[in-house]
Amino acid sequence: MPRVPPTGARLNSMHENLTPKNTILDAKQMARIIRRMAGEVVETNRDLANLLLVGIRTRGVPLAEQLAVEIERMEGVKVPVGVLDITLYRDDLSTIAAQPQVKGTTLPRPVEGSTVLLCDDVLYTGRTVRAALDELLDFGRPRAVKLAVLIDRGHRELPIQADVVGKKVPTSGDEVIEVTFQSTDGIEQVRILERKAPR
Amino acid sequence: MASLLIHGGRIVDPSQGLDGPADLLIEDGAVARIDGKIAKPKGVETLDATGLVVTPGLIDIHVHLREPGQEYKETVATGTRAAAAGGFTAVACMANTVPVHDNRAITELILLEAERAGFARVYPIGAISKGMQGQELAEIGEMVAAGAVAVSDDGLPVMNAELMRRALLYTQHYGIPVIQHAEDLTLTGKGVMHEGEWSTRLGLIGIPGSAEDVMVARDLILTEDTQGRYHVAHLSTARSLDLVRLGRSRGLRVTCEVAPHHLILTDEEVAKTGFSTHCKMKPPLRSSRDREALIQGLVDGTVDCIASDHAPHHADEKDVEFDKAPFGILGLETTLSLCLDRFVHAGLLTLPRLVELLSTGPARVLGLPGGTLQVGSPADVSIFDLDGEVTIVAADFRSKSRNTPFDGWTLRGRPVATVLGGRKVSPLP
Amino acid sequence: MTSETIRWTRKDLLGIAELSPAEIGLLLDTAESFSEIGERPIKKVPTLRGKTVINLFFEASTRTRSSFEIAEKRLSADNINFSTSGSALEKGESLIDTALNLQAMAPDLVVIRHGSPGVPHMLARRLQAGVINAGDGAHEHPTQALLDAFTIRRHKGRLAGLRVAILGDIEHSRVVRSNIHLLTKMGATVVVGGARTLMPTAVEKLGVEVAYSLEDALRGADVVMMLRIQLERQGKMSFPSAKEYFRLFGLTRERLKLAQDDAIVMHPGPMNRGVEIASDVADGSRSVILEQVTHGVSVRMAVLYLLSGVTASEES
Numbered sequence: 001m002p003r004v005p006p007t008g009a010r011l012n013s014m015h016e017n018l019t020p021k022n023t024i025l026d027a028k029q030m031a032r033i034i035r036r037m038a039g040e041v042v043e044t045n046r047d048l049a050n051l052l053l054v055g056i057r058t059r060g061v062p063l064a065e066q067l068a069v070e071i072e073r074m075e076g077v078k079v080p081v082g083v084l085d086i087t088l089y090r091d092d093l094s095t096i097a098a099q100p101q102v103k104g105t106t107l108p109r110p111v112e113g114s115t116v117l118l119c120d121d122v123l124y125t126g127r128t129v130r131a132a133l134d135e136l137l138d139f140g141r142p143r144a145v146k147l148a149v150l151i152d153r154g155h156r157e158l159p160i161q162a163d164v165v166g167k168k169v170p171t172s173g174d175e176v177i178e179v180t181f182q183s184t185d186g187i188e189q190v191r192i193l194e195r196k197a198p199r
Numbered sequence: 200m201a202s203l204l205i206h207g208g209r210i211v212d213p214s215q216g217l218d219g220p221a222d223l224l225i226e227d228g229a230v231a232r233i234d235g236k237i238a239k240p241k242g243v244e245t246l247d248a249t250g251l252v253v254t255p256g257l258i259d260i261h262v263h264l265r266e267p268g269q270e271y272k273e274t275v276a277t278g279t280r281a282a283a284a285g286g287f288t289a290v291a292c293m294a295n296t297v298p299v300h301d302n303r304a305i306t307e308l309i310l311l312e313a314e315r316a317g318f319a320r321v322y323p324i325g326a327i328s329k330g331m332q333g334q335e336l337a338e339i340g341e342m343v344a345a346g347a348v349a350v351s352d353d354g355l356p357v358m359n360a361e362l363m364r365r366a367l368l369y370t371q372h373y374g375i376p377v378i379q380h381a382e383d384l385t386l387t388g389k390g391v392m393h394e395g396e397w398s399t400r401l402g403l404i405g406i407p408g409s410a411e412d413v414m415v416a417r418d419l420i421l422t423e424d425t426q427g428r429y430h431v432a433h434l435s436t437a438r439s440l441d442l443v444r445l446g447r448s449r450g451l452r453v454t455c456e457v458a459p460h461h462l463i464l465t466d467e468e469v470a471k472t473g474f475s476t477h478c479k480m481k482p483p484l485r486s487s488r489d490r491e492a493l494i495q496g497l498v499d500g501t502v503d504c505i506a507s508d509h510a511p512h513h514a515d516e517k518d519v520e521f522d523k524a525p526f527g528i529l530g531l532e533t534t535l536s537l538c539l540d541r542f543v544h545a546g547l548l549t550l551p552r553l554v555e556l557l558s559t560g561p562a563r564v565l566g567l568p569g570g571t572l573q574v575g576s577p578a579d580v581s582i583f584d585l586d587g588e589v590t591i592v593a594a595d596f597r598s599k600s601r602n603t604p605f606d607g608w609t610l611r612g613r614p615v616a617t618v619l620g621g622r623k624v625s626p627l628p
Numbered sequence: 629m630t631s632e633t634i635r636w637t638r639k640d641l642l643g644i645a646e647l648s649p650a651e652i653g654l655l656l657d658t659a660e661s662f663s664e665i666g667e668r669p670i671k672k673v674p675t676l677r678g679k680t681v682i683n684l685f686f687e688a689s690t691r692t693r694s695s696f697e698i699a700e701k702r703l704s705a706d707n708i709n710f711s712t713s714g715s716a717l718e719k720g721e722s723l724i725d726t727a728l729n730l731q732a733m734a735p736d737l738v739v740i741r742h743g744s745p746g747v748p749h750m751l752a753r754r755l756q757a758g759v760i761n762a763g764d765g766a767h768e769h770p771t772q773a774l775l776d777a778f779t780i781r782r783h784k785g786r787l788a789g790l791r792v793a794i795l796g797d798i799e800h801s802r803v804v805r806s807n808i809h810l811l812t813k814m815g816a817t818v819v820v821g822g823a824r825t826l827m828p829t830a831v832e833k834l835g836v837e838v839a840y841s842l843e844d845a846l847r848g849a850d851v852v853m854m855l856r857i858q859l860e861r862q863g864k865m866s867f868p869s870a871k872e873y874f875r876l877f878g879l880t881r882e883r884l885k886l887a888q889d890d891a892i893v894m895h896p897g898p899m900n901r902g903v904e905i906a907s908d909v910a911d912g913s914r915s916v917i918l919e920q921v922t923h924g925v926s927v928r929m930a931v932l933y934l935l936s937g938v939t940a941s942e943e944s
């Protein structure tokens with residue numbers, strides 16, 4: 001039985017036989033894109049006081065944090081950042097070998113009445129976002145929920161679209177998008193990895 | 200009557216101090232001759248024992264044949280068949296049948312069934328007390344007249360000291376020993392395993408070693424006063440063994456037996472096997488200190504014999520909660536291999552000493568005719584392969600039951616053939 | 629934290645004795661994540677949707693059973709309760725037959741409480757389903773030890789280096805056995821204290837200190853854990869009366885002063901007020917007894933969650 005790495009759906013070169021193909025974004029480019037995304041968020045949300053950024057574990061969290069920093073720089077408003085651990089809402093728990101670790105959800109203020117901006121690094125099948133929506137709604141009734149992703153790589157399996165997209169990257173099914181942040185991985189970049197052919 | 204020439208083997212007979220290559224000629228069911236090389240007389244069957252060990256038939260003086268009353272566990276026929284397969288030519292069977300063997304009708308029934316089956320000699324042991332109730336003496340004289348060789352309430356101790364005193368006195372008229380299952384039931388309480396570190400770890404109620412020791416001590420005092428003949432069944436603790444030594448030093452007529460499982464396993468086995476009910480017996484598997492003392496007792500001669508306490512139980516009875524399972528395990532088909540592997544090959548006992556413990560010794564304890572290959576004695580012979588490997592497979596037992604903790608063990612040394620009165624009873628053609 | 633690197637690979641949770649410190653750490657860390665769910669407006673996650681959990685209680689239990697039930701419901705599992713009264717067991721069915729019947733209903737997990745040590749082990753060998761020991765005789769009660777450790781960690785921030793005094797009926801307690809295993813594995817010092825007639829043989833072999841007076845046991849303790857005196861099991865020469873017990877071994881405010889100033893007081897319940905513990909201590913500021921109950925749900929959710937990911941064929 002193949003084992004899935006503990007952090008869940010997102011694969012990482014440390015865990016599987018993946019070879020780097022090319023680097024799409026370096027740290028500088030990433031920072032520029034996140035600044036632009038923050039601008040879009042400010043533009044489309046008149047009422048920043050009501051905004052709650054929620055990062056989906058693991059690498060949606062540094063994205064949410066960086067967006068908050070940029071928004072504060074632009075508008076002088078401190079937008080609260082929450083963390084969502086969607087493990088318990090995943091739809092593939094019964095098909096994987098050992099249970100992934102649960103690291104917990106923390107929301108700095110009630111969801112009720114807030115405009116929530118869900119943040120994640122990669123938008124792929126849409127299943128993670130589905131799980132995040134289900135979990136979020138169990139905390140209360142937000143005024144609206146929006147979605148910001150750094151990379152949209154296509155291949156949706158659910159009718160879900162992002163409101164704010166950093167970069168669209170067409171990919172094939174054999175490829176994996178690896179997003180790393182300084183705070184979680186020690187390096188800030190986006191790479192395309194390729195699965196090695198099976199032995 | 201059967202005649203047979205067993206040739207090419209190594210004959211080990213501690214009763215005559217024999218240990219060496221020799222042939223054995225049986226005529227009319229009795230030992231006729233032992234010699235370096237015996238020419239095959241005309242018309243006599245032969246048994247090639249080249250590379251094998253030939254000894255007086257093994258004797259197990261502590262088995263439960265369950266007949267009458269619990270034939271779903273074992274019968275005289277299946278139990279003696281198991282004995283033959285295990286190298287035993289004689290067994291002494293305990294009285295806790297249903298109804299209890301406390302009268303001569305049952306003595307006769309057991310002997311009749313044994314005769315019919317024809318696999319091994321059976322020596323019935325009668326109950327000490329009527330119905331094993333521990334209140335009044337059973338008709339011991341009647342049972343002896345019918346063939347009983349000793350008395351015991353085994354399965355239960357004689358708790359009543361006065362009854363024990365009377366039994367030790369009365370049996371002297373018949374020259375038979377009183378065999379005690381030494382256990383003070385007030386100390387046992389609801390205990391299910393040895394009291395010690397492992398009962399504490401497992402949360403099972405303990406049976407302290409003192410439950411046995413207190414009873415042995417009491418009985419030895421009574422033996423001294425009565426000058427009776429006393430035998431400790433399945434002795435299991437270091438201190439009881441010391442008490443036996445003390446009794447002997449005071450000139451008492453006391454003997455004792457030890458069961459293979461107490462010599463090989465300890466209380467830790469209950470934990471190792473995840474509460475296997477095949478580790479539940481009475482006395483319970485004791486501490487490693489006790490186990491070592493018992494082995495020392497084998498070596499130094501304190502222990503008179505090894506007896507298996509073969510106690511068949513149906514799988515349905517054993518496949519229950521540990522607390523609820525009946526006490527006891529099988530022994531007849533595992534004892535020889537276990538002893539060869541664990542004692543002889545392990546260098547703890549010489550082969551002659553082991554044969555003494557399994558044959559000459561038990562015969563002496565109960566005053567039985569076997570245990571020797573002297574010319575003229577009944578031709579009961581065990582033939583085994585000292586070095587052959589065997590894997591214990593409970594499913595293949597001749598016994599009706601399967602309750603053994605040794606299932607799957609691979610051991611060095613195995614029974615090959617068993618001869619009863621000159622007739623081969625195992626393996627059967 | 630060590631739990632980062634390990635994964636749960638056991639089908640069953642039968643006891644603490646067989647767990648590694650890393651596994652215990654993983655269970656406690658996972659429970660930490662689950663405790664937040666109890667504070668949500670909707671205290672339910674869909675994690676075990678479609679999974680069936682059978683609660684098989686052969687002994688009366690209110691606290692443990694409701695705690696498991698709540699944990700199961702919060703994880704969206706379907707749960708069914710069997711208890712001894714009215715079940716086939718009262719009609720003489722053997723445990724094995726009960727187990728086979730349960731198996732035929734294809735549960736994913738079975739939570740079992742039984743008066744005989746080893747029964748969960750017996751079931752685990754026969755069932756495809758994961759088996760959780762909710763107390764087997766005086767053997768183990770692993771989820772209780774986990775929730776106790778969880779509570780201690782919440783207050784002390786650690787387990788290693790603490791001095792934990794466990795007092796009362798050591799002989800008949802499954803709670804104490806599981807706690808001894810857990811706490812010593814995690815680096816705490818355990819001292820068990822109580823009447824000589826309630827102390828099991830060779831208990832020091834389990835790696836604990838033994839004290840035969842309450843005062844000796846309490847001195848310097850960071851955690852004081854009282855055990856229920858099983859009045860129903862007494863009367864068999866362990867001590868003459870409840871009154872006499874309290875005089876020697878009851879935890880009073882005065883005696884508690886011997887422990888560390890910030891010592892916490894725990895009790896697995898149900899308490900006998902005035903027998904092993906004075907009411908003002910049970911209800912006092914040092915008492916964390918009700919917190920234990922709260923944390924019990926989080927710990928059991930963690931156990932259910934981790935076990936549900938391992939099936940019989942995958943167990944390593």
